[in-house]
């Protein structure tokens with residue numbers, strides 16, 4: 001069974017945290033080290049971004065990390081090289097997140113095969129449309145047992161959510177509000193109503209909230225309705241600091257609270 | 262339905278589609294479901310035609326350039342988009358889209374711009390309709406195109422610098438898309454060329470198709486034939502070229518020629534000749550041809566003309582290129598600047614540097630005396646005077 005499914009089966013009911021970071025940032029070789037440290041700190045699954053020159057769904061923090069990662073020389077080829085030792089060090093589920101063009105140039109089948117070889121469990125590609133996925137790529141993803149994660153937003157219609165639920169094989173990524181990444185989520189009647197509405201749909205797939213989760217308040221709010229939440233920009237911002245590795249345990253604890261694991 | 266037009270899935274052969282994050286889906290879906298119905302409404306058509314006539318000054322003349330014709334040994338016609346209000350073809354599209362935005366109930370307009378021509382055309386229609394307007398423009402382009410920045414501001418638009426990435430047109434486009442993601446309800450994004458996710462390429466092509474619709478009529482009057490032997494236009498994203506080709510696509514005898522900017526030369530590393538240097542991939546929401554590294558990172562193009570300085574071409578162009586219906590040629594900075602000066606000295610018309618790329622192609626062809634050749638003079642050169650002065654040391 002795919003590690004993502006296993007995680008949600010075993011941990012049903014617990015508060016789960018995922019962390020996003022961009023491969024190749026802050027250093028070209030920080031990927032494995034970050035993954036290890038995050039697992040040790042109690043993070044439940046990881047999203048590793050593969051950088052793209054034109055990340056339209058991202059705010060300034062992740063844009064900056066992508067730009068720097070590219071300057072450092074990160075590429076999909078290099079990332080898969082680095083990830084060859086991933087499973088010697090890291091047991092939690094790992095997803096890759098990025099944009100469709102680098103994946104197309106790498107070759108979608110080759111991409112899925114490389115994911116399977118290094119032990120990546122799923123991918124999140126916000127600009128890969130559902131129609132193209134279903135028509136062109138679903139069979140390849142299935143062949144290699146790679147979960148493709150779709151996004152939903154406060155404006156996604158119920159019919160579309162149901163369709164996404166059918167096509168999904170890991171979890172559904174609930175974008176917290178109308179925004180690019182890095183805008184802190186403010187708890188409002190609107191977000192509450194949105195989270196409640198989605199929860200009431202009783203979807204087959206677990207729900208994971210992302211975009212704007214930056215602290216314990218937004219994490220707890222999301223977890224009232226969802227199975228897990230993802231912190232991206234707030235973590236990538238931490239990586240600016242010299243001693244970011246030492247700060248990771250307290251960062252994770254601040255978000256999860258002391259009830260971790 | 263023509264074989265060269267978009268299919269019901271939003272594709273031209275392998276190209277097109279809507280590669281957008283879910284956050285943009287509701288807006289794109291609303292457009293996709295409603296654009297045809299709206300632009301076919303009688304009231305829309307009436308308002309569009311009236312504004313093109315009384316406000317833009319259409320039909321734009323089809324001018325038989327006498328001295329150019331003698332020089333090149335054929336009948337050289339110039340389609341005078343440079344005489345449009347705001348000085349380029351861009352306004353045909355912004356008039357269409359602002360009328361559409363109003364019918365969709367939108368209260369705020371965003372746009373991207375490179376040279377500033379599309380930004381000016383957008384700021385203009387927003388002033389005309391009393392709608393709030395935000396134009397994203399690369400920090401570098403804001404410096405290169407100061408007069409157009411001033412025009413936009415005077416028209417009441419807010420010009421926001423795009424300071425990410427390479428700080429030019431592609432980054433302005435990224436910023437406009439991010440704005441739309443953050444403002445999904447009352448905002449319409451007026452894209453300036455036949456690029457972006459479906460239905461934009463088709464919608465913009467329809468608004469620009471007035472260029473070839475008029476040309477057919479004008480040719481019939483002037484030559485007794487509705488079609489030319491050659492139609493030539495420059496390509497940035499490709500909107501004036503699609504406008505020029507649109508009603509000739511099914512007339513297979515008409516040779517369609519699209520001039521891309523080779524910059525300092527196709528192999529110089531400073532070029533925007535997408536059809537030569539690009540590979541298939543996804544840029545700004547559609548599958549097309551774009552300049553990119555083997556890792557799929559977008560390469561920053563170069564051209565002396567800010568309006569051709571774009572790393573992709575619209576999906577319909579990618580299709581016409583792949584199947585060979587239109588021929589894509591490369592024109593260097595030097596060839597374009599010389600052609601611009603030549604038109605100025607021989608016909609008394611200062612063309613936009615973009616349009617000068619189309620004119621430069623005439624030098625490379627040999628014609629029969631009976632040939633009728635239409636060149637789309639997409640814009641006037643007022644915005645480029647600095648550029649010309651520096652280049653020629655006037």
Ligand SMILES: Cc1ncc(COP(=O)(O)O)c(C=O)c1O
Nearest residue numbers: 454497498499500501568615640
């Ligand atoms: C005068 C003129 N011609 C051509 C272009 C290129 O755009 P397109 O290829 O969409 O016609 C521009 C863009 O700014 C322009 O200002």
